Amino acid sequence: xxxxxxxxxxxxxxxxxxxxxxxxxxxxxxxxxxxxxxxxxxxxxxxxxxxxxxxxxxxxxxxxxxxxxxxxxxxxxxxxxxxxxxxxxxxxxxxxxxxxxxxxxxxxxxxxxxxxxxxxxxxxxxxxxxxxxxxxxxxxxxxxxxxxxxxxxxxxxxxxxxxxxxxxxxxxxxxxxxxxxxxxxxxxxxxxxxxxxxxxxxxxxxxxxxxxxxxxxxxxxxxxxxxxxxxxxxxxxxxxxxxxxxxxxxxxxxxxxxxxxxxxxxxxx
Amino acid sequence: xxxxxxxxxxxxxxxxxxxxxxxxxxxxxxxxxxxxxxxxxxxxxxxxxxxxxxxxxxxxxxxxxxxxxxxxxxxxxxxxxxxxxxxxxxxxxxxxxxxxxxxxxxxxxxxxxxxxxxxxxxxxxxxxxxxxxxxxxxxxxxxxxxxxxxxxxxxxxxxxxxxxxxxxxxxxxxxxxxxxxxxxxxxxxxxxxxxxxxxxxxxxxxxxxxxxxxxxxxxxxxxxxxxxxxxxxxxxxxxxxxxxxxxxxxxxxxxxxxxxxxxxxxxxxxxxxxxxxxxxxxxxxxxxxxxxxxxxxxxxxxxxxxxxxxxxxxxxxxxxxxxxxxxxxxxxxxxxxxxxxxxxxxxxxxxxxxxxxxxxxxxxxxxxxxxxxxxxxxxxxxxxxxxxxxxxxxxxxxxxxxxxxxxxxxxxxxxxxxxxxxxxxxxxxxxxxxxxx
Numbered sequence: 271x272x273x274x275x276x277x278x279x280x281x282x283x284x285x286x287x288x289x290x291x292x293x294x295x296x297x298x299x300x301x302x303x304x305x306x307x308x309x310x311x312x313x314x315x316x317x318x319x320x321x322x323x324x325x326x327x328x329x330x331x332x333x334x335x336x337x338x339x340x341x342x343x344x345x346x347x348x349x350x351x352x353x354x355x356x357x358x359x360x361x362x363x364x365x366x367x368x369x370x371x372x373x374x375x376x377x378x379x380x381x382x383x384x385x386x387x388x389x390x391x392x393x394x395x396x397x398x399x400x401x402x403x404x405x406x407x408x409x410x411x412x413x414x415x416x417x418x419x420x421x422x423x424x425x426x427x428x429x430x431x432x433x434x435x436x437x438x439x440x441x442x443x444x445x446x447x448x449x450x451x452x453x454x455x456x457x458x459x460x461x462x463x464x465x466x467x468x469x470x471x472x473x474x475x476x477x478x479x480x481x482x483x484x485x486x487x488x489x490x491x492x493x494x495x496x497x498x499x500x501x502x503x504x505x506x507x508x509x510x511x512x513x514x515x516x517x518x519x520x521x522x523x524x525x526x527x528x529x530x531x532x533x534x535x536x537x538x539x
Numbered sequence: 540x541x542x543x544x545x546x547x548x549x550x551x552x553x554x555x556x557x558x559x560x561x562x563x564x565x566x567x568x569x570x571x572x573x574x575x576x577x578x579x580x581x582x583x584x585x586x587x588x589x590x591x592x593x594x595x596x597x598x599x600x601x602x603x604x605x606x607x608x609x610x611x612x613x614x615x616x617x618x619x620x621x622x623x624x625x626x627x628x629x630x631x632x633x634x635x636x637x638x639x640x641x642x643x644x645x646x647x648x649x650x651x652x653x654x655x656x657x658x659x660x661x662x663x664x665x666x667x668x669x670x671x672x673x674x675x676x677x678x679x680x681x682x683x684x685x686x687x688x689x690x691x692x693x694x695x696x697x698x699x700x701x702x703x704x705x706x707x708x709x710x711x712x713x714x715x716x717x718x719x720x721x722x723x724x725x726x727x728x729x730x731x732x733x734x735x736x737x738x739x740x741x742x743x744x745x746x747x748x749x750x751x752x753x754x755x756x757x758x759x760x761x762x763x764x765x766x767x768x769x770x771x772x773x774x775x776x777x778x779x780x781x782x783x784x785x786x787x788x789x790x791x792x793x794x795x796x797x798x799x800x801x802x803x804x805x806x807x808x809x810x811x812x813x814x815x816x817x818x819x820x821x822x823x824x825x826x827x828x829x830x831x832x833x834x835x836x837x838x839x840x841x842x843x844x845x846x847x848x849x850x851x852x853x854x855x856x857x858x859x860x861x862x863x864x865x866x867x868x869x870x871x872x873x874x875x876x877x878x879x880x881x882x883x884x885x886x887x888x889x890x891x892x893x894x895x896x897x898x899x900x901x902x903x904x905x906x907x908x909x910x911x912x913x914x915x916x917x918x919x920x921x922x923x924x925x926x927x928x929x930x931x932x933x934x935x936x937x938x939x940x941x942x943x944x945x946x947x948x949x950x951x952x953x954x955x956x957x958x959x960x961x962x963x964x965x966x967x968x969x970x971x972x973x974x975x976x
Contacts, residue, residue, distance in 0.1 A: 278971040299958040301970070308970040315971075329968040333957035341910050342946045343825065343929065343936030345796045347953055349803040380792035385800060426911035431791025457916050458599075461854040466910030470949040470959055474907040477859030484854075 276319050280329040281362045291326040293318075293397070294364050296378065298371035299334050300501030306508065307370075307501040313530035314370055314394055320535055321406045325368075331358050335377040342467035349385065352377075356387035370394040370526060372427035372500045373465075379432070393428055395438040395499050395525050402444045413532050415445040420528075421452055421493035423484065423507060424459030425500035438499050441525050445532055450491045460484050464502035485510025489520065496522045546628035546757070553761035560768035563883075564841060567875040570889070571834035572822070576784050583783045586921075591782040596919040600848070603668075606661040610697065613658035614775065617704075620651050624757045634711075637722045645725030652708065652729045655701040662694040662701075669694075676847030679856075681866035686771065686845055693772050700759050707752035709733035710745045717742050777842035778920040784835045785921035790912045793929055796824070825933025828894040829874050832930055839922040840872035849914035849924055855907040862907040864914035864924035870899035871927060896931050905931045906943060 284291055295318065301311040318325045336351030355378075359367075367389050369375050379391040401407040420442055428434040435456045442449050454460045463473065463480025473479055485507060488496045496511070498504050507522045523531075589595045594611065597604040623636050637644045669677045669690060677687070708730035715721040716738070737745060767773055786792075801813030826832050849864035850856050856863050874895045882888040896902075905928050914924045935941045942950070949959045957964045 280968075297970070299960065302967045303958060303960055303962045303970075311970055327968070327971075329971075330964060332967060333964070334953050334959055336953070338959050339950055339953055340793055341929070341932075342942055342949070343932030343934070344942070344946075344950050345799045345824065345933055345937060346803065347950055349796075349799050350806070351953060351957070353803055353807055353809070376789070376791035380789045381795070384795050426909070426913075427791055430912040430916050432789050458852065458913070460857075461909045461911035461913065463854060463858075463909055466908050467946060467949070468909050471906075471943050471945040473858075474855070474860045474862070474903055476855070476907075480854045480858050480909065483858055 278315060279326045280331070281326045282329070282331065284326050285362055290363055290365065292324040293326075293366045293368045294359075294362070295325050295327050296367050296369035296371075296374055296391075297327055297332060298369060298374045298501065300505075301370055302332070304501060304505070307504060307524075310370055310501070310504070310524040310526055313524070313535070314526040316530050316535040317398070317401075317407070317526060317533070320533060321401055323401075323406075328358065335374045337373040337377045338467050338470055340377070340381070341465070342470075352382055352385050352387070356382055356385060359387060359389065364389055367391045368394055368397045370499075370501070370524070372425040372431075373502070376427045376431050393432075393434055393437070393499070395428065395441055396434060398525060398529055399437040399440045399444075402441065407444075407529065407533065409444045409446070409532065411446050413446055415447040415495075415528070415532060418447050418495065419450050419491065419493040420445070420447040420495045420497050421450050421488050421491040422455075422497045422499075423452070423462065423488060423503055424455060425498070425503050426459070426461050426465050428499055429459055430457060438497070438525055441529065442497055445528060447495075450493050452487045452491055454487060460487060462500075462503040462506035464506045469502050469505070479510075481506035481510040482513060485514060489514065489516065494520055495528070496520065497525060497528060498522060499525050540631065543629060543631045549758055549761055550625070550628070553765055556765045557768055560765070563879050564768065564773075567829075567879050568834050568837045568841070570830045570875065570878065571832050571837040572830070574833040574835060576835065579787055582787055583785075586785065586787065587779055587783040590919070590921060591778045594919070596921075599917075603665075603846075606664055609654070609657040609661040613654040613701075616654055617651055617658075619647075620704075621757070621760060624753070624760075628757060634722045634724070637724065642725070645727070648708065648724055648727055649729075652705065652727050655704045656729050659698050659701040662698045666691065666694050666698075676851040679847060679850055679863055679865070681850075681863050681869055682845070682847075686869070689770050689772075690845070692766070693770065696759065696763050696766075700756055700763070703752045703756040703759065705730045705733065707749055707756060709737055710740075710749040710752065713737040713740070714742065714745050714749060717745070771843065771845045773841050774844035774920060777838060781835075781839050781842035782921045784838070786923055786926070790915055794926065796933075799824070823934060824937035825935070826927070826930035827896050827934045827938070828889060829871060829878065830889055831934070832871070832895075832927060836923075836927055836930075837871065837875060840868045840875065842920055843868040843872070843922055844920075845869065846919070848917040848919065849922070852913040852917040854909055854911060854913065860904075860907040861901065862904045864928075866904070867900060867924045867927050868922060871895060874899050896934060900931060902935060902941070905935070908932075 281294060297311055300307040333355060334351055335355060336348035339351065340348035367378060372393060375391055375393045378387065378389060402409060422438055422442055424435065439449060460483065461480060462484055488507065496507055498507055504522060504524060511517050511520050511522060594604065594608060597607055623634065626635050627633060640647065668674050708727050711721060711724065712727060712731055713734055715723055804810040805813055823831050829837060845865060847865050853862060853864055878888045881891050908925070908928045910925060912925060952959050952961050956962055
């Protein structure tokens with residue numbers, strides 16, 4: 271299927287026309303640059319377009335929230351990034367920020383307020399859940415995911431860090447899929463291994479890589495789809511599946527991609 | 540009269556040692572940085588009642604939670620009996636509450652005995668779990684000989700103390716049969732099981748047995764109370780303030796550094812002076828030693844009872860990395876103790892050439908953390924090992940520029956490209972190109 275074509279408006283363009291979007295979609299660095307996660311960005315944008323949510327992005331005005339710098343200990347760099355982003359965001363009158371990255375979500379929501387940035391921030395899983403509840407995304411029973419086993423890997427920055435456990439599951443259940451849980455899930459979910467700056471360095475010496483352990487737990491469920499809601503989890507779980515040489519039969523997908531697929535919105539990768 | 544004097548002296552000695560230790564611990568906690576926590580008093584109070592008093596988080600693991608609950612309830616309720624012990628000991632009376640309570644005294648004593656039996660059995664099961672089943676979290680590398688002995692001493696002492704109550708009550712009941720001078724307690728379900736053996740003893744033996752058990756129990760409790768101040772068992776008191784002062788913000792929020800905010804605002808021309816620096820010289824960025832940590836982080840090290848739930852949930856530890864969140868807390872406490880010992884000997888204290896980071900905790904440990912909050916979530920008394928780890932990382936990154944090379948590259952990428960990867964900021968919006976009309 272051909273991907274629909276449309277414009278992705280920026281905040282600056284809308285502001286010039288004196289308009290305000292319903293949401294600002296904060297794309298994040300992975301969503302902007304990572305080849306795999308760009309597909310999630312496009313899937314989410316396709317959904318926004320299909321359900322006619324008036325949205326905008328910052329485009330090249332967006333920069334790293336500073337999350338990895340702060341977690342790695344570089345508070346100066348984090349605050350430089352934060353202040354710059356807050357200055358940009360405060361130029362516009364924002365109603366709501368939606369992001370597909372739990373790290374961006376956590377930082378803007380919890381750490382920007384004390385630096386002068388106060389916004390309503392939600393993760394795309396919560397946003398998608400809202401669209402489904404409001405009936406703006408219509409899910410049909412017996413769709414392409416009907417009865418298929420899907421397991422959901424909790425992102426630490428969504429789950430333990432912010433208590434968002436149910437929204438991603440509600441989205442998956444709306445797919446009419448058979449949601450199977452790993453032994454460690456929700457508040458005891460095992461990290462993918464990439465948080466706290468680990469994404470940007472080799473792991474310390476140990477007996478196993480964390481993403482391998484988590485991938486094994488996911489494979490134990492027998493699910494052929496591992497649903498994730500975070501760009502770092504996406505990388506770590508995909509790498510895990512590859513190292514187990516199971517990429518032919520098991521796919522790692524973001525919630526937005528699964529919804530887009532069920533709506534017939536996305537082209538093949 | 541002699542017995543009363545001995546008792547009062549024993550009590551005074553115990554109080555003297557406990558007071559001395561409490562002051563030392565307080566001084567250690569005060570080595571930490573000031574951190575005013577006076578907000579959300581109601582929310583904090585509720586959290587303390589639910590988590591510390593109500594054991595809410597213990598029940599994530601059912602078996603240890605039940606065993607612990609018996610000991611905890613036993614401790615709370617049996618202390619009422621200790622009150623009678625203390626009055627009897629000081630006043631030279633015997634079972635002073637009995638005449639006032641009448642038939643209720645028998646019920647009360649039966650409740651105490653049931654709890655004593657429950658505590659005894661729970662401690663026994665815990666000893667088995669630690670030493671025979673060798674449950675993994677009790678045998679991690681930081682569980683060296685002292686931490687293991689500490690735990691066993693606590694359990695053995697509690698078993699001995701509870702056993703003493705039962706022997707005391709049994710011999711008392713045997714004496715009541717022989718000698719009407721003894722205050723009637725009525726039949727006590729558990730201890731009366733020992734009566735068939737004790738009936739064979741003469742009165743003198745029974746008196747000696749009863750008194751010995753009484754003295755063993757009360758001196759045991761006083762000695763145990765002193766021991767607790769040196770032990771991980773201190774959690775029975777410090778769990779309460781620790782849950783009260785715990786972080787109530789979203790777990791994902793890291794503590795802001797106002798000093799840095801001031802500097803950054805100056806650099807960006809948003810302000811001309813740094814209000815956070817004011818008159819005093821700015822301290823270190825982050826933490827190298829205990830005095831760089833906040834007082835509540837230091838207190839939490841004394842509130843830790845080394846249960847190891849944090850370590851058993853830590854993804855780094857599970858995959859064989861050196862990091863163990865429990866060790867972070869144990870090291871913090873051990874360093875405080877070392878500094879205190881040095882100061883008491885007139886030594887250099889904090890200036891002894893050693894530091895928490897380096898001599899106790901290595902970079903390899905803190906670099907392995909994924910900041911996933913599993914340890915924070917696992918702690919039954921809301922200790923936050925992650926806060927300490929981040930403070931140590933802050934020191935390494937900002938004072939030493941000693942972060943791993945790949946992190947330094949990541950920092951550089953963010954500084955120059957505004958993304959942690961090496962991409963041109965001009966390309967940030969290219970993902971949308973094939974969407975555009």
